[in-house]
Amino acid sequence: MADMKATFGQSGRQLAFFFVHIARMVRLAGHSFVWIFVAPFKGKKLRWGATFVQMVRIGVESVPIVGVISFCVGLIIAMQAAYQLEKFGATIYVADLVSVTMCRELGPLITAIIVSGRSGSAIAAEIGTMKVSEEIDALQTMALNPIGFLVVPRLLAMMIVVPCLTVLSDFVGIAGGFVLALTNLKLAFVAYFNQTAEALYAKDFITGLIKSFFFAIIIAQVGAYQGFNVTGGAEGVGKSTTTAVVVSIFLVIFADLLFTMLFYSTL
């Protein structure tokens, strides 16, 4: 009995902590958006130079990996779809399945997962290391706000770059389907192309982009929050980096579920 109490007490506390963290993250996001939308009107510059540097780091440098993985995933869905559809002689519908799945779901999701692994962790590690070496304190004593100085450029870069990467992922994934259709399934290029064009609606594409925009916010905020939360040296930085990746992937998938429920029932 005492054991059970201890176990449930422990889980209850952890759950409570989780919600406290989420609340603080939302508050950090609130501050960040004040810095983006309100502070510029009060004479505080947005740091576009730093934002551009982050766009290159988060966006341009992930193009190869996002491309390769999306291509593989497109190919995989095409093969799995063909395996089922062959039984009905309906392999042309591989085009529908691959294009709609990539645009509505897998493009945004794969991009978000790659970016949180690559850049969400980097944000947490960078900010965490700066906290440990008193660089965040130094910023504050120089009357520079760490949110405006560090978080906003990364957040802006994410919000611009992740939807772009998602578009890339959508197209490369569909190209993966094309490759299977043309080689293994022996479908005509024009037929497959027309089928894809007919299957895809603008809303499939746009709902995916809306999702990816919110995923970007989640990844940047979780990374920054975990960075600011670092305590105690190198070990703390390592822990926070891991937590940043795990939490952002979890929240991305959870948000994906909510969005998909919303879009599925309304659009």
Add this chain to the structure above:
Amino acid sequence: MNAPIIKIRDLHTSYGKRKILKGINLDIYPYETLVILGRSGCGKSTLLRHIVGLNVPDAGQVIIKDVDITQASEAKRDEILKRMGMLFQNGALFNSMTIGENVALPLMEHTPQDKSIIKIMMRMKLSLVGLSGFEDFAPSQLSGGMKKRAALARAIAMDPDILFCDEPSAGLDPIVAAGIDQLILKLKTALRMTIVAVTHEMASVYMIADRVCLMHDGEIKFLGSQEELKKSADPYVMQFLERRPDADRLDPENYYEELVA
């Protein structure tokens, strides 16, 4: 004497249940060098963090130039902060930037000056601390003493009225440490600053202090000039100056109990 530039009134703070500062009252006057002295963990660094507004106290006021920075709005606090410089214990230089960019950063962010003028100002500050020609080096390429000098150049970039130093000579060999102390003195006369330094090194105290504030257990044990410090009959002050360790409090029976419990 002039009116104090910094007034600390009944400052209390704690980490969890442990009380760190127990009602600190302290006046700091313009153009003096006040050294806050004390053993590790006595609350001296915490006091400094409260003065520069990095920590928020449980109770009490820190009034800098008639503004209570524990209550001030962000804009007002920023105005005060722009007129202060802080030298951190390990320098706290931004590792992602060069030395030159580090020193130029406050100027770039807070002054409307053109880039070329800021570059000249940055070089002036670097030459003041004896680091001319090091502007394109990364902080990781510099030795400990040079890092401190670079950090000092950044702290005085905005020509502050008040300079705060957290353990300026910690972790440096005696020659380099003496060099940093001398540099602080030189800058003080060159820029007419008030200096508040935290340290536990007596050599440093004798070199730079106008007044000394000795802290123990979150309270101020002694406040006065160097001569008064040397003449003080307070047992704790004497223990500190004579570098005597705490008396051994081990008694064999309790020791056994402590181990078994």
